Amino acid sequence: MSSQSSTQKDFSPLRREDLRLITGAGRFVHDVQIAGMQHVAFVRSAVAHGRVTALELPDLLGVQWLTACELGEHVMPPINAMLPLAKSQVFPLLGSEKISYVGQPLALAVASTRDEARRAVELAVVKIDEQSATLDHSVDASAMTKVAYASATAKEEETADSVRVDTRINNPRVLAMSLEPRCAVAYWRVSGDSDSDSESGSDCLTFYLPTQTPSRARSDVAACLKMPEDRVQVIAPDVGGAFGAKASVSPEDLLIALAAQHLRASLSWQASRSEEFTSGMHGRGSVLQGSLQLDAQGSLLALDADLQFTLGAWLPFSGVMPLRNAARILPGPYVVRSLAVHGQAKLSHAAPINIYRGAGRPEAALLLETLMDKAAATLRIDPVELRRKNLISPSQMPYITPTGELLDSGDYARALDLACQQFNYEKERAQQAQRRLLGEHVGIGVALYIEPCGQGWEAARVTLRPNGKITVASGSPAQGQGHETSFAQIAFDALAPHLKCEPQDIEVIYGNTDLCPEGVGSLASRSMAIGGSAIVQACQELIASKQALPEGRLVEPLVAEAKYTARESWSYGCVIARMAIDADTGEPTIERIVWADDAGVIISPKLAKGQLMGGLAQGLGQAMMEQIRYDSTGQLLTGSLMDYAVPRACDMPAQVEIVSMQTASPHNLLGAKGVGEAGCIGVPAALMNAARDALQLPPEADLDFPLHAEQLWRAMNKF
Numbered sequence: 001m002s003s004q005s006s007t008q009k010d011f012s013p014l015r016r017e018d019l020r021l022i023t024g025a026g027r028f029v030h031d032v033q034i035a036g037m038q039h040v041a042f043v044r045s046a047v048a049h050g051r052v053t054a055l056e057l058p059d060l061l062g063v064q065w066l067t068a069c070e071l072g073e074h075v076m077p078p079i080n081a082m083l084p085l086a087k088s089q090v091f092p093l094l095g096s097e098k099i100s101y102v103g104q105p106l107a108l109a110v111a112s113t114r115d116e117a118r119r120a121v122e123l124a125v126v127k128i129d130e131q132s133a134t135l136d137h138s139v140d141a142s143a144m145t146k147v148a149y150a151s152a153t154a155k156e157e158e159t160a161d162s163v164r165v166d167t168r169i170n171n172p173r174v175l176a177m178s179l180e181p182r183c184a185v186a187y188w189r190v191s192g193d194s195d196s197d198s199e200s201g202s203d204c205l206t207f208y209l210p211t212q213t214p215s216r217a218r219s220d221v222a223a224c225l226k227m228p229e230d231r232v233q234v235i236a237p238d239v240g241g242a243f244g245a246k247a248s249v250s251p252e253d254l255l256i257a258l259a260a261q262h263l264r265a266s267l268s269w270q271a272s273r274s275e276e277f278t279s280g281m282h283g284r285g286s287v288l289q290g291s292l293q294l295d296a297q298g299s300l301l302a303l304d305a306d307l308q309f310t311l312g313a314w315l316p317f318s319g320v321m322p323l324r325n326a327a328r329i330l331p332g333p334y335v336v337r338s339l340a341v342h343g344q345a346k347l348s349h350a351a352p353i354n355i356y357r358g359a360g361r362p363e364a365a366l367l368l369e370t371l372m373d374k375a376a377a378t379l380r381i382d383p384v385e386l387r388r389k390n391l392i393s394p395s396q397m398p399y400i401t402p403t404g405e406l407l408d409s410g411d412y413a414r415a416l417d418l419a420c421q422q423f424n425y426e427k428e429r430a431q432q433a434q435r436r437l438l439g440e441h442v443g444i445g446v447a448l449y450i451e452p453c454g455q456g457w458e459a460a461r462v463t464l465r466p467n468g469k470i471t472v473a474s475g476s477p478a479q480g481q482g483h484e485t486s487f488a489q490i491a492f493d494a495l496a497p498h499l500k501c502e503p504q505d506i507e508v509i510y511g512n513t514d515l516c517p518e519g520v521g522s523l524a525s526r527s528m529a530i531g532g533s534a535i536v537q538a539c540q541e542l543i544a545s546k547q548a549l550p551e552g553r554l555v556e557p558l559v560a561e562a563k564y565t566a567r568e569s570w571s572y573g574c575v576i577a578r579m580a581i582d583a584d585t586g587e588p589t590i591e592r593i594v595w596a597d598d599a600g601v602i603i604s605p606k607l608a609k610g611q612l613m614g615g616l617a618q619g620l621g622q623a624m625m626e627q628i629r630y631d632s633t634g635q636l637l638t639g640s641l642m643d644y645a646v647p648r649a650c651d652m653p654a655q656v657e658i659v660s661m662q663t664a665s666p667h668n669l670l671g672a673k674g675v676g677e678a679g680c681i682g683v684p685a686a687l688m689n690a691a692r693d694a695l696q697l698p699p700e701a702d703l704d705f706p707l708h709a710e711q712l713w714r715a716m717n718k719f
Helices: 018-022 114-123 214-225 251-263 273-279 321-329 361-379 383-390 412-423 425-437 483-495 527-547 605-624 678-695 709-718
Strands: 038-044 050-056 064-066 105-111 125-130 143-150 163-175 183-189 204-208 232-235 267-270 282-294 300-312 338-347 441-452 456-464 470-474 506-509 558-566 570-581 588-598 655-661
Touching: 038 114, 038 251, 038 273, 050 105, 064 251, 105 114, 105 251, 143 300, 143 321, 163 361, 163 605, 183 251, 204 214, 204 251, 214 232, 214 251, 251 267, 282 321, 282 361, 300 321, 300 361, 321 338, 321 361, 321 441, 361 383, 361 441, 361 678, 383 412, 383 441, 412 425, 412 441, 412 570, 412 588, 412 655, 425 441, 425 570, 441 678, 456 527, 470 483, 470 527, 483 506, 483 527, 527 558, 570 678, 588 605, 588 678, 605 655, 605 678, 678 709
Parallel strands: 038 267, 204 232, 300 338, 470 506, 588 655
Antiparallel strands: 038 105, 050 125, 064 105, 143 338, 163 282, 183 204, 183 267, 282 300, 441 570, 456 470, 456 558, 570 588
């Protein structure tokens, strides 16, 4: 998986970050301590929908209460309206009257310790006139946003010998199970002007927040506080996982900043794991329906898809992106004569849905790859051969899809062939037949996927000092991906041919809006392709500036800053999974996964493999066990790790084999593509097809996620 040139050095056998992280020397928001800091806990709604009739806050020594009366009426920031909205979002930070979901914050308790604040909110009395709740995918709810693509209707492709297969898959909500729950520390620095009030003067806020988007978070906080952005600093130190759920500010984040401004004090808030379940940002939550028509030889004629997504009670910044991505990615890596995609997303009385690792990409792959397996069974064609027959060829690249997307580069058939070769597909099929003769339920599932990897801009600043030390500052932060290591590698490769420098001379900083250039953030697998290219461009400009100096001498720091804009690059790959299902209990065992992935030019093979394995674990969790559930009144039924299952080490397959392809993207300076989300895209679809194959389901039968033992046992005994 190496992409090193002759000038590159593998100077980091371990990530630069590893020593401090594995020895407990990391610094997370939970570790931030400020003298005199007070602690916050939230009074929250215990019902999903209704109106507050009374809020009784006890008079406790050392506890200060804050409500909308003290903080004022504030609403969530505008969203990224990549799809048209039926109405503008005006959602209050505090539910002073109308209640929209269980866990909605109603008031803040401020105390000298966290335990005191939490005990105080337990004594608060909230009286609510409860009303019926609109559930996810309610037929009575109107769509907040819609999307549609159409090149022709499926009816136009019907012929006498064509076949049609249909599917309907429930893809439930899941939780982005970060090791570090949401938290914030507001360090309020009071100006020397005693006449200034809390909304004027020159007071400043340093806001510690585990965010994927420090620059946007600063803008949102500053706008909420009605302060200039240059008086708000956002710092994202070490972050214990994010996966999209920390890409947007939450009501709690902004309320902590508002409370600090109101009190002119420093405050800390740490969510409990239960608060993450009730009021944190969930992912997925869709019902996927589709039909696929093929001719008698197996050529794809028409794809018709209907995508129903849920949004929850309010929209985070990228709340509409999962629906948009799922719709625009279809028909994936395949050539189809006609396409009709319709989708909508609705509000409900539940926690918000945010982008979650993959954000619509997994839904597109799951729908399409399930249909492909159903079609193969109907036509009695091997599922690999059916896919090979319909793939976009390398000669067609760059390829414009029916939805208008530009696929930059790739060889999809080679990914399929490499996966089959590594899996030893024909031998595995023969062994499967032998095991079935012995009464075993064993299945092989194949899935291909494509992955758009972010577009737009990122910025970088490179500083060369007279002593030869180099600082790389990026607007793209990190939440565990190893950016300190990979960004240093990129800078070294760009600078070493022109400067006398060693790897240890390069310092990398990110996640600090005062020290780093503005950036979009770390999401959509954009960091290497766009953020890394910005570093390359800044290094090139630095070299040009140094060469222009008299005799190349440097007497003061030389700074170069670049803002790099790129079109989307598209990763892709093929996953093959083998699953056995116990005949008596329905318990599934994932025995083997083989995976061919093309992430373009890879900067750090070890980091890339880590990203693939992490995505695999989360994709496996979604497919096999994870499920957020509400009852008919909007009450959360899966509110703790006693009720919500996440993968453990023993749940991982015994065999995971990854084959790396590296087809350079022409859309950025590094030729890089994304790698972080691939496991959540391809793995669930492959596991779905492996389960279907193990049960030998007829094409008209459907399975839902998660593929737990009870569902599989019932299907086994029904068909």
